[in-house]
Amino acid sequence: MPQDACDVAIIGRGPGGLQAAIHAAGKKVKVIVFGRPERSSLYKAHVANFCCFEEIVSGKQLLEAGKRQAESFDSVFVEQDIIETKSENNRFRLVTENGETFSAIAVILAMGIARKKLRVKGEKELLGRGVSYCVDCDANFYRGMDVAVVGNESAAAAGALTLLGYAKKVYLVCPKLTITDLLHEQLNHSDVKIIRDAWVKEIRGGTEVEAVLLTDGDVLKVNGVFVELGAKGAMELAANLGVVFDAETFSFIETNKKQETNIPGLYAAGDITGQPWQIAKAVGEGCVAGMEAAKYAKRLARS
Amino acid sequence: MAEQGVLDVNDGNFESEILKADKPALVDFWAPWCGPCKAIAPVMEELEETYGESIIFARCNVDNSPNTPAQYSIRAIPTLILFQNGKVADQVVGAVPKSHLEAFVKKVL
Numbered sequence: 462m463p464q465d466a467c468d469v470a471i472i473g474r475g476p477g478g479l480q481a482a483i484h485a486a487g488k489k490v491k492v493i494v495f496g497r498p499e500r501s502s503l504y505k506a507h508v509a510n511f512c513c514f515e516e517i518v519s520g521k522q523l524l525e526a527g528k529r530q531a532e533s534f535d536s537v538f539v540e541q542d543i544i545e546t547k548s549e550n551n552r553f554r555l556v557t558e559n560g561e562t563f564s565a566i567a568v569i570l571a572m573g574i575a576r577k578k579l580r581v582k583g584e585k586e587l588l589g590r591g592v593s594y595c596v597d598c599d600a601n602f603y604r605g606m607d608v609a610v611v612g613n614e615s616a617a618a619a620g621a622l623t624l625l626g627y628a629k630k631v632y633l634v635c636p637k638l639t640i641t642d643l644l645h646e647q648l649n650h651s652d653v654k655i656i657r658d659a660w661v662k663e664i665r666g667g668t669e670v671e672a673v674l675l676t677d678g679d680v681l682k683v684n685g686v687f688v689e690l691g692a693k694g695a696m697e698l699a700a701n702l703g704v705v706f707d708a709e710t711f712s713f714i715e716t717n718k719k720q721e722t723n724i725p726g727l728y729a730a731g732d733i734t735g736q737p738w739q740i741a742k743a744v745g746e747g748c749v750a751g752m753e754a755a756k757y758a759k760r761l762a763r764s
Numbered sequence: 765m766a767e768q769g770v771l772d773v774n775d776g777n778f779e780s781e782i783l784k785a786d787k788p789a790l791v792d793f794w795a796p797w798c799g800p801c802k803a804i805a806p807v808m809e810e811l812e813e814t815y816g817e818s819i820i821f822a823r824c825n826v827d828n829s830p831n832t833p834a835q836y837s838i839r840a841i842p843t844l845i846l847f848q849n850g851k852v853a854d855q856v857v858g859a860v861p862k863s864h865l866e867a868f869v870k871k872v873l
């Protein structure tokens with residue numbers, strides 16, 4: 462099997478993804494885990510209600526221990542975000558923020574949940590009139606215009622680079638940029654205008670977006686604002702694969718008791734499948750997803 | 765009409781099928797590369813099964829038909845526009861839950 466191919470790929474290395482890795486790798490299939498420890502909801506938590514840990518335990522410690530455990534079962538860790546997913550010929554293709562492509566027979570979605578809204582004046586009012594949450598969907602509407610992308614992680618950085626192919630001028634507002642060195646370098650060598658010392662205070666416009674007011678008082682005259690906080694989540698990475706979302710909120714991925722989504726070979730575990738947002742639920746679902754995904758991958762590898 | 769499913773409309777037939785229709789219409793502006801558009805497609809189909817007798821459910825591919833979305837200043841997809849008597853009655857942007865969309869179409873029932 463080539464270096465960039467695996468049986469089970471796990472997107473997310475919080476408790477859900479880690480437990481999935483432990484159980485999948487325990488079944489002797491090749492497992493690769495993507496994501497960053499410090500982006501897990503657990504990273505800054507102090508936990509008192511997780512079974513069998515009487516003392517308050519730090520989330521960071523749990524995440525480090527979980528990684529060592531998963532590695533002891535031969536899971537491989539890639540500390541990058543996934544920015545693109547595709548399915549073709551019974552395999553999934555995942556592209557990382559560095560532009561590397563991995564293939565997998567089964568994929569477990571364990572990206573957790575993250576805030577997607579900026580919560581500033583003008584954001585809600587101008588939605589669809591210059592405010593967008595999806596570069597991949599809407600870049601084409603901004604040909605020849607000036608746009609700003611807002612966000613500190615891979616979704617914003619990759620989004621800004623994508624927009625260079627469409628827009629006239631692209632700003633990236635990213636005071637706390639955390640991306641891989643390679644992506645950083647690509648940005649620095651591109652025409653993206655990087656703004657590091659301010660955040661967005663307000664989005665301005667009448668019937669359409671006209672400008673962005675920054676916290677340092679500067680005003681960017683733009684026709685569009687792409688809000689791309691965090692890494693790409695369920696709607697960005699799973700919807701294009703045809704995954705069904707929960708009917709009530711349209712935010713979470715629907716699974717059955719085997720943690721299967723409606724797409725064969727695609728599983729989900731943890732906060733991404735809905736409440737309660739608890740470690741115990743994430744590891745429980747991760748365990749099932751890991752075993753089921755490994756079983757699926759073995760079956761398909763034989764066929 | 766219910767067995768017809770969601771109707772595909774384009775720049776060429778938008779006027780006759782939607783604006784001059786004798787019923788209100790809900791049009792989903794979408795594109796094949798758009799994940800949220802894919803997520804909302806089955807919701808449109810479900811609503812069509814329930815309300816297809818009294819409302820036209822249609823979709824317009826913005827990739828193949830750029831003029832119609834430009835006319836309605838669409839800058840994000842999916843955008844769903846509710847038409848009545850040839851005019852925009854209301855619109856919603858993004859992949860929204862079924863209950864939300866159901867309440868939305870009931871406005872013109």
Ligand SMILES: Cc1cc2nc3c(=O)[nH]c(=O)nc-3n(C[C@H](O)[C@H](O)[C@H](O)COP(=O)(O)OP(=O)(O)OC[C@H]3O[C@@H](n4cnc5c(N)ncnc54)[C@H](O)[C@@H]3O)c2cc1C
Nearest residue numbers: 473474475477496497500502506543573731732738739740
């Ligand atoms: C302050 C705080 C306190 C908490 N306290 C408790 C507690 O006491 N007890 C309890 O049970 N629960 C607690 N929780 C909840 C708990 O942390 C979560 O339920 C749990 O972390 C969910 O695990 P997960 O694996 O689903 O997602 P997360 O732990 O959030 O992990 C998500 C992972 O996905 C990765 N990721 C996201 N997008 C991508 C992408 N595009 N590509 C690659 N990787 C990606 C991230 O890098 C991260 O590694 C707390 C949460 C918070 C915020």
